[in-house]
Amino acid sequence: ETGVTQTPRHLVMGMTNKKSLKCEQHLGHNAMYWYKQSAKKPLELMFVYNFKEQTENNSVPSRFSPECPNSSHLFLHLHTLQPEDSALYLCASSQDRDNNEQFFGPGTRLTVL
C-alpha cells in the first residue's frame, strides 16, 4: 500500500458516457498528478495540482477534465472519450510539486468501446 488509492480499478465505458475517476491520498501531500499509460507507450504526465491549484496541463484534450477539491482528493472527469483513450490512468502525490518522490496509486484500467 502506497497511501494513494484509486477507484474504480477497472472501468468500461461507451463513447457517449460520462464517468469520473477518483484518487485519494492519505499522506498529507500537497501535490497530486494524473498520468496516462497506454500500451507500448511511456507514462505521460497529464495534469499537476499543487495546493489545489492546477499548475500543469500537458496539452490534454478537453474531454478530460480534472478537479481537485482539496489536497487529498483528485478527480478526472471523462466525457465523450475515444477508443484510443483506453489506457491505465495513474494518480500520484508528492509533498509538493517540486518534490519528485512521487507515490503512485494502483491505477484505473479504462476501456472505451
Add this chain to the structure above:
Amino acid sequence: DAKTTQPPSMDCAEGRAANLPCNHSTISGNEYVYWYRQIHSQGPQYIIHGLKNNETNEMASLIITEDRKSSTLILPHATLRDTAVYYCIVRGYSGAGSYQLTFGKGTKLSVIP
C-alpha cells in the same frame, strides 16, 4: 529534459546483484537522476535519486560517474519480487517554476530463479 538511454531488458540470477545502467550524457549541472520501478499491474514506485554523490537506501544503491554522464542502479541481492521495469529519469525544468519527471521505456529486469 536530458534524455536517458537504458537497455530494453536484462536478466539477473536470484540472490545476485542486479546492476542496471543508464546513460544521460546531456545532463546539466542542476539535474537530478531519479530511479523508479513498475511491477506488472501496479503503479510506479520510487527507488532512489541523486545529484552528484553516490546514494544508498534500504532498496538500492545509486552510483553516478564523476562526469555525471551515466549512472548505475544496484539491487544488492535481487529477488523474484524485483522483476519489474526500471526507469532512469533525469528530472528537468518543465516551466512555470516546476520540475517534473519524464518517463521513458525503461529496462525490463527479469530475476531468474
